[in-house]
Amino acid sequence: MDDAPLPIRATVASLARRAGVAASTVSRALRDDPRISPQVRARIATLAAEAGYTPNVLARTLVGGRSGLIGLVLGSIENPFYAELMQQTVSQAAAHGLRLLLLHAGPGPIEDATAEALLQYRVDGCLITSAGLSSRAAAICADNGVPVVMVNRVARLHGSAVSCNNLAAGEALAELLLAAGHRRPAIVSGNAGTSTSTERAEGFARRFLAAGLPAPARFEGGTGHAAGYAAGQAIAALPAPQQPDAVFGVSDILAMGAMDALREAGLRVPGDVSVVGMDGIAAGAHAPYRLTTVAQPLEAMVARGLDLLLARIGGARLPDEVVLLRGALIRRASARLP
Amino acid sequence: MDDAPLPIRATVASLARRAGVAASTVSRALRDDPRISPQVRARIATLAAEAGYTPNVLARTLVGGRSGLIGLVLGSIENPFYAELMQQTVSQAAAHGLRLLLLHAGPGPIEDATAEALLQYRVDGCLITSAGLSSRAAAICADNGVPVVMVNRVARLHGSAVSCNNLAAGEALAELLLAAGHRRPAIVSGNAGTSTSTERAEGFARRFLAAGLPAPARFEGGTGHAAGYAAGQAIAALPAPQQPDAVFGVSDILAMGAMDALREAGLRVPGDVSVVGMDGIAAGAHAPYRLTTVAQPLEAMVARGLDLLLARIGGARLPDEVVLLRGALIRRASARLP
DNA sequence: TGGCTTTGTGCTATCGATTGCACAACAGCG
DNA sequence: CGCTGTTGTGCAATCGATAGCACAAAGCCA
Numbered sequence: 001m002d003d004a005p006l007p008i009r010a011t012v013a014s015l016a017r018r019a020g021v022a023a024s025t026v027s028r029a030l031r032d033d034p035r036i037s038p039q040v041r042a043r044i045a046t047l048a049a050e051a052g053y054t055p056n057v058l059a060r061t062l063v064g065g066r067s068g069l070i071g072l073v074l075g076s077i078e079n080p081f082y083a084e085l086m087q088q089t090v091s092q093a094a095a096h097g098l099r100l101l102l103l104h105a106g107p108g109p110i111e112d113a114t115a116e117a118l119l120q121y122r123v124d125g126c127l128i129t130s131a132g133l134s135s136r137a138a139a140i141c142a143d144n145g146v147p148v149v150m151v152n153r154v155a156r157l158h159g160s161a162v163s164c165n166n167l168a169a170g171e172a173l174a175e176l177l178l179a180a181g182h183r184r185p186a187i188v189s190g191n192a193g194t195s196t197s198t199e200r201a202e203g204f205a206r207r208f209l210a211a212g213l214p215a216p217a218r219f220e221g222g223t224g225h226a227a228g229y230a231a232g233q234a235i236a237a238l239p240a241p242q243q244p245d246a247v248f249g250v251s252d253i254l255a256m257g258a259m260d261a262l263r264e265a266g267l268r269v270p271g272d273v274s275v276v277g278m279d280g281i282a283a284g285a286h287a288p289y290r291l292t293t294v295a296q297p298l299e300a301m302v303a304r305g306l307d308l309l310l311a312r313i314g315g316a317r318l319p320d321e322v323v324l325l326r327g328a329l330i331r332r333a334s335a336r337l338p
Numbered sequence: 339m340d341d342a343p344l345p346i347r348a349t350v351a352s353l354a355r356r357a358g359v360a361a362s363t364v365s366r367a368l369r370d371d372p373r374i375s376p377q378v379r380a381r382i383a384t385l386a387a388e389a390g391y392t393p394n395v396l397a398r399t400l401v402g403g404r405s406g407l408i409g410l411v412l413g414s415i416e417n418p419f420y421a422e423l424m425q426q427t428v429s430q431a432a433a434h435g436l437r438l439l440l441l442h443a444g445p446g447p448i449e450d451a452t453a454e455a456l457l458q459y460r461v462d463g464c465l466i467t468s469a470g471l472s473s474r475a476a477a478i479c480a481d482n483g484v485p486v487v488m489v490n491r492v493a494r495l496h497g498s499a500v501s502c503n504n505l506a507a508g509e510a511l512a513e514l515l516l517a518a519g520h521r522r523p524a525i526v527s528g529n530a531g532t533s534t535s536t537e538r539a540e541g542f543a544r545r546f547l548a549a550g551l552p553a554p555a556r557f558e559g560g561t562g563h564a565a566g567y568a569a570g571q572a573i574a575a576l577p578a579p580q581q582p583d584a585v586f587g588v589s590d591i592l593a594m595g596a597m598d599a600l601r602e603a604g605l606r607v608p609g610d611v612s613v614v615g616m617d618g619i620a621a622g623a624h625a626p627y628r629l630t631t632v633a634q635p636l637e638a639m640v641a642r643g644l645d646l647l648l649a650r651i652g653g654a655r656l657p658d659e660v661v662l663l664r665g666a667l668i669r670r671a672s673a674r675l676p
Numbered sequence: 677t678g679g680c681t682t683t684g685t686g687c688t689a690t691c692g693a694t695t696g697c698a699c700a701a702c703a704g705c706g
Numbered sequence: 707c708g709c710t711g712t713t714g715t716g717c718a719a720t721c722g723a724t725a726g727c728a729c730a731a732a733g734c735c736a
Contacts, residue, residue: 058396059692083421102440260625287598288626397722
């Protein structure tokens with residue numbers, strides 16, 4: 001049996017021995033320190049390559065540098081938006097040479113032990129995208145000088161944030177529905193207390209009120225398709241005179257759930273009732289839905305989020321900053337359009 | 339302005355100073371070493387708590403221990419199955435006190451620089467779930483003695499694996515369709531060369547051949563909904579005599595895409611053509627699809643994957659191991675059933 | 677009461693990479 | 707020819723936690 005030639009990894013020390021120089025020289029050579037002579041530098045580079053040398057980031061971090069790690073706290077991927085956000089984040093972070101420590105992805109608050117991992121692994125910064133109560137993670141970061149940026153969520157106490165202009169998005173959707181003659185709007189809300197849900201609903205409602213119409217009826221939604229479906233059933237069960245002629249699901253997945261329930265109850269969408277959502281997830285574009293929505297500028301959001309984070313990791317003591325990006329209204333067949 | 343009381347984190351050394359003992363004593367007290375007297379242990383525990391002490395995992399890892407990090411390589415979340423897999427993995431890993439280094443999530447092969455991060459951060463092990471070509475990551479791990487477990491993918495060269503019994507799943511679906519009288523099956527395949535796609539298609543085809551029927555027609559699929567949709571369009575465009583009466587999308591998302599295209603082309607599902615998939619993703623259960631499928635036992639797969647990984651991290655030199663789990667056939671309305 | 681075992685702590689090296697400072701070799705200058 | 711200045715390297719300390727070994731203070735027995 002091949003008795004496992006225990007894979008001893010090359011270190012600066014082992015390279016130094018083989019090159020006949022000091023460890024510090026190896027370190028400097030590999031970091032392209034101008035003080036090292038070109039010959040030595042080249043020789044060490046060759047040696048490192050053939051030994052398959054990989055620097056130990058942990059040791060480097062220990063001495064005081066960056067870890068190159070970004071903590072990522074995700075919301076429940078019951079909402080596919082978060083999955084898209086994650087993929088975008090991984091890819092952009094990699095482009096900056098950063099890796100992600102994925103700490104939480106799911107419903108419910110983040111556990112204390114998990115949030116503490118942010119400190120234990122010395123993350124350089126933290127991206128929090130959970131719409132729910134992940135304030136614990138934010139608090140821990142704030143207490144320990146770890147920069148935090150919230151994405152798709154406003155910063156409640158501390159930290160910077162990037163999000164879509166939810167208010168404007170709600171207004172734009174309302175505007176569109178108004179122009180098409182809708183007069184009895186309803187809202188399927190997200191989890192209570194989440195900024196995204198509140199703001200979107202607020203913008204939507206405001207526009208109808210401004211038009212002299214009654215406030216939209218509100219239905220408790222939640223996180224995923226099932227919640228939207230339940231709300232849709234509740235709406236379909238209303239007596240005819242109270243039936244809304246437009247339903248706004250504050251996230252696409254809610255809208256899709258509601259749409260499924262409405263249709264199953266025999267209502268035609270958009271014939272009897274228009275449905276609109278917000279986020280711009282891929283599934284919303286598919287044939288059964290063709291959801292009119294406001295798409296969040298995912299790529300730009302992540303880009304700006306990383307910008308904010310990197311600037312603060314740079315050491316500069318910057319004030320908290322909030323970036324609002326405008327979403328793009330996408331008209332599709334789920335709503336009667338003007 | 340509050341001039342940032344630079345958050346100096348407590349260390350064993352700082353605690354030792356305050357407690358008037360040696361750093362090693364602090365370390366031992368916090369790790370509940372029986373050699374430390376109860377009084378000292380309690381005093382240090384109190385001190386640590388009020389100082390908000392958090393051990394530096396990097397330093398601990400450096401001295402030779404585990405990093406507590408698991409590398410996670412994900413496939414494209416164009417297929418929601420991977421998002422579900424990720425959430426499950428995060429949650430189960432956390433239960434083991436492990437954190438995930440999220441290295442890649444997307445289509446395309448993993449970059450070399452990214453794969454090397456596995457070594458740089460000294461991950462204890464690596465979970466590879468990408469169906470595509472992430473062999474680079476596997477190779478790097480193997481070369482450096484990092485245990486690897488593939489999930490939802492067979493191990494090509496080295497490493498252990500957990501996956502659903504794809505062959506049996508394909509057979510079960512074929513069986514069901516045969517029993518319901520289907521005689522002209524078609525397959526929408528995944529990316530060429532992926533074990534999951536090949537095996538599922540193989541099992542499916544085999545069963546029809548065994549029944550004395552011609553081999554199912556094959557349509558090039560791919561990763562996501564769009565690929566399935568395109569395949570569906572191709573199928574719908576066939577002259578009537580060649581129209582299949584059953585379509586197997588090797589993943590749910592492909593099947594859903596195909597279904598959307600077929601219906602859009604005027605075909606009734608399951609009236610004119612039955613559609614079945616495999617994976618058991620949440621969206622497949624929703625009203626527009628009600629997809630008959632074989633659900634992968636996600637929770638068990640991740641659990642067994644972590645088991646395999648942890649056993650190998652334990653240091654034991656175990657042979658590569660492959661675990662096959664049986665999926666669960668779920669009958670829904672997308673197919674004419676027996 | 678002396679010697680021996682248990683208990684509880686401290687000292688110190690270690691992991692791997694980085695960095696300030698010292699220092700040798702050599703060139704240029706007056 | 708001696709002196710200062712540059713260039714290239716080595717030494718040693720450091721980051722934070724851990725672990726082997728030494729060692730002091732008790733407790734036990736004969």
